[in-house]
Amino acid sequence: MVKKYTVIDRIDAIVKWIILIIVGVFTAFPFLWMVVSAFKTKEEIMDTSKFLPQSLHWENFITVIFNSPIPRYIVNSLLISLAIVFIQIITGALIAYAIVFMKFKGRGILFGIIMVTYMLPTAATYIPSYIILANHQLLNTYTGLIISSSVSIFGIFLLRQAFMQVPSAMVEAAQIDGASHFRILHLVVFPMTKSSFITFGLMSFIASYNNYMWPSLITNDSDKYMVSQGLRSFFIEGGAYGTEWSLVMAASAGIVIPLLIMFAFAQKWFIDGIGGDTGVKG
Template identity: 35%
Template sequence: MNTTVMRKDSPPDRATPSPPSDRTNRPASRGIRGTTGRVGLYAVLVVLAAVILLPFVWMVISSVKADRDVFTVPIQWIPTSYHWDNFVHIWTDIPLATYLGNSLILSVVITFLQVLTGSFAAYGFAKVRFPGRDVLFMGYIATIAVPWQAYMVPQYIIMQHLGLVNSRWSLILLQAFGAFGVFLMRQFYLTIPDELSEAARLDGLSEYGIWARIILPLSKPALASLALLTFVNTWNDYMGPFIYLTDNNLWTVQIGLRSFIGQFNAQYAMIMAGSVLSVLPILAIFLFGQRYFVRGIAASGMKG
């Protein structure tokens, strides 16, 4: 007699738990690495900023020292005595107000002319099609590579024959045009769609109207960048006023501070005090237009 043995189904084997995957740890590790990288980057930027600002800090500290304490070895970062009267005497020892006014006049006028001529010329190179446009633009930009010392003597001879030496007009006419400003504005204009100009032409607007009513309102960041760079370069210019301006009443602040340098000695503390006062307008203008300056430089580098 055969007996059938009924086998009960054995219960299924329980799945053994798998070890935790490395994927669960990746977000945390990435977050740690990202935080560490940012901290390291900020630390490097702080160190670089401190190195860059160190000469300015030394200038400010030296402006309230005595002349004999400016170039002491080792450097006295904390003066033994503070001479705040340096900022009072500098207004009476030299006509500093006249020098600052001359620098302001030249900087404002030259900045206005460079922004005007640079933006207008850049519009022609970027939005107007004519034969030889790109070749002419490359030739014009190539003049940036020519050092100023190579043609400063012919420029002086031209200004002398025109009778403009020892006048502001010599510096204004020589610096009213700049290839760098044309390049900067053209690079920004290339980011503006050509369809806007084409639509304006179809509506009967002239090229002057397109430039003034459409392109310029869209170019505020680039205009602010060019204005700031031109103002700073003109304000800090030394060689131009030194060559063309001989009248003391026409001197700029950079030339005026040279009055504290004598044949056998120099009033270094007064020079530092005047340098601090000359930096303040530049600092104020940069802080006021910093947002537009950064946007203009970033946008102008998109194409090229």
């Protein structure tokens, strides 16, 4: 049966499309401006009367790739962020599994304590974390950056909520068959909550990749800079009036590329994970 649309329905749809287009334009414009500016000269960027460049200046990207430290910063951020994501997924999954499926006294209190720590301002953890790293000679090291971010409270909460959607009968049946907790997590729980794992991994990667304050506090060697630190260093290199804006825009566009690639490949699972789809069918 074909659904008939009334005039009110069509007007409502048009209004929604107009609102979405306007919001989309405002959301995408800064990114579009950055990409367009990356192909301009410094003088063209300063000339606000023209949006498009007279010609595409690919040499901006060539200079950033071959004559700047930006590629090294991107590699640093990719390696460190991937290591952090891997460790956070493991620690988050193990803690969430224990809280949901393992019966022991005080698990509710344990989860409460974990969530209370999530309410602490991030800045409140900087001094004790810095002291711990200093005592173990881990300042200005990749190891210090990774270990200090090895647990995500948000990840524990997200995976716990996903694990609670898994039928307990399936876990109990696997236990009766003699499966270990690690085997149950790997073969039963993970396939049913894969979207939540991917969502958490993507969000964790973005947070680590874009992190600026904490890496700036514990690293002072430019060879160990992550992209946010490196871009700021690249930005202020020429001083307030000597900044090569075209190169800064090209570097910024290059830094965003890994995130766009990840979203392109993971958007389906990301949307499923946000929607709470665990893959469990009735």
